[in-house]
Structure formats: structure tokens, C-alpha cells
Amino acid sequence: MFDKMKQAGSLMKQMNSLKKKIDKLETLSESKDGKIQVTIQGTSKIKSIKIDDELLENISSKDLEKNLINTVNDALNNAEKSSKQIMSEMTGGLNIPGL
Template identity: 40%
Template sequence: MFGDMMGMMNKLKETQKKVEETKERLNHVLVDEQSSDGKVKVTLTANRAIKSIAIDDELLQDKEMLEDYLILTLNNAIEKATGVNETELAAVAKDGMPNIPGLDMFK
């Protein structure tokens, strides 16, 4: 029993390290999104840090329309980046979880 507990603890520590490595790697995974007409383009990391924003000159004439474009495009990009982030971290966590009966967290 004690040996199993030590093995589980070691596996949890190893998994924690892999999760941290994955978080660091996700700083370099880029997610691109653009408005439906391509007038606003944004790039985020999978950790949801904005890397770049490109705005068509036409939108610079209408502040309100530009704000609407930015909100929609950034929200879509954040949603996409969050999906990548959660999928990657869940995969690492699932692979590293010890087999504890009755604890099926990642089905």
C-alpha cells in the first residue's frame, strides 16, 4: 500500500512537471482569427496572449465599427485559443493521472 502511494505521488509530481512544460509550450502555439470579411486579423498564443492585430485602413475611419470588429474577432480568437489550451492540458493531465479507483475525472 505504501509503495503504491509513493508511486502515485511520484506520478503526480511528474504530471505536474509535464503540465508546466505544456503551459510553457503553449506560449509558442499561435492561434489566428479574422473577421468574416478579413478586415481585422488577430494572432494569440494558446495561453491567450495577444501577439498581433492587423486592421484594414477602411475601419480607421469609423471608431464604433472598429470597436465592434475588435470585440467580435478577439472574442472568437480567445475562444479558439482557450479550446486549444484546455485540450492540450487535459490530455497531459489525463495521461499522467494515477489509476485511482472511483476517480474518473477525465472521461
């Protein structure tokens, strides 16, 4: 019984450590032309979006929207991959539901 409680405590420590690592994670993605940069946190929240002023002078709103959507989606995918990598390293490759 005591061993099970000890294991549960150890697992909770690992989970807290995992959460902290993912919370600190930041992923930067750029558009193909490098004129848009999106930074996503490990929690899948957008931290920043930077758009080069020069791009705004030479692009239609429709093209800007497409470029922005593609860059944000790329950043989200990269953040998800990085989070999964951290989880895999912390859990020894175990596939734990909900993580």
C-alpha cells in the same frame, strides 16, 4: 512513500510540459470580411492586431470597434478551446481543477 514522490515528480514534469505547450500556442482569428486579424497566445495575451488600411478608409469608428471586439473575442474563444484541447490530451481527459 517513494512511489508517491515519484508520481508527484512525474506530475510536475507533465505540468511543466503542458505549460510550455500552452505558452507556445498561438491562435489567429479574422473578422468576417477578413480585414482584421488578431493573434492570441495560449496565455490569452494579444500578440498582434492587424487592420487592413482599406478598411480604415470605409468604416465608422463605431463599426470598427464592434468588428474589433468581435474578432478579439473570437480569437480568445479559439485560444481557450485550443488550450483546453492540449490540457485534455496531456491529462488523458481528466478534469483537473485550476487547469
